[in-house]
Amino acid sequence: MNPTSPQLNARPGSFTQLLSSTRRGARLARLLAVTELRSWDVPPSLTERAEQIVAELAANAVFHGRVQGRDFRLGLALAPTPRALRIEVTDARGDRMPVLPQPADGETGRGLLLVSALADRWGVAPYPPSGKTLWAxxxxxxxxxRHESGQAAGQRL
Structure with missing residues (x-):
């Protein structure tokens, strides 16, 4: 499978893509997420938050979850109840579970602090046989x- 060509959606409001476990793959994950969320008409403020969350989770997959020759998976889904955007990044290193660092831990390890600040909920789940999924x-x-704010913006134009 060509990891740069988007996969067909199984259902509307759902997106899954395999990406190479490289810096380029992490950057592409962020760009694909933004493009997909814009096509779903997600509010810009939420798209910006999601962009940062995807960037951090994809970077974690590349730098901490990489296994030579294995890709990572980006998943996006609009959940009806509760109405939420779910972001999932699955990597091949189930033996390395993330730990939320303390703010004074230095220059590295702050990605999950950002995710916890930007997301309403986040966590990690095993992905058998040997991976893990970080979700937010x-x-x-x-x-x-959303409708009312769109109307107000339209009336001001």
């Missing part, structure tokens, strides 16, 4: 408030 969820605004 951000709540979507209620449909009425």
């Amino acid at each position: 969820e951000t709540d979507l605004p209620p449909l009425n408030s």
Whole structure:
């Protein structure tokens, strides 16, 4: 499979892509996520938060979850209940589970602190037989408030 060609969506509001465990793959994950979320008409503020979360989780997959010759997987999904955007990054290193670092730990290891600050919920789950999935969820605004804010913006133009 060519890891740079997007896979067909199994359902609307769902996206999955295998990417090379390289810096280029991590950058591509971020760009693909933004493109996909814009096509789903996700509010820009949520897209920006999701972009940063994807960047951090993909970087973790590349730098801490890499196994030679194995890709990582980016998954995005709009969940109906609770209304949330779910971001998943799966890598091949199930033996290296993440630990939330303390702010004074130095210059490295701050990615998960950012994820915990940007996401409403996050966690890690084993991905058998040998990987793990880091996931983060951000709540979507209620449909009425999105519509009303869009109307107000349209009236100001």
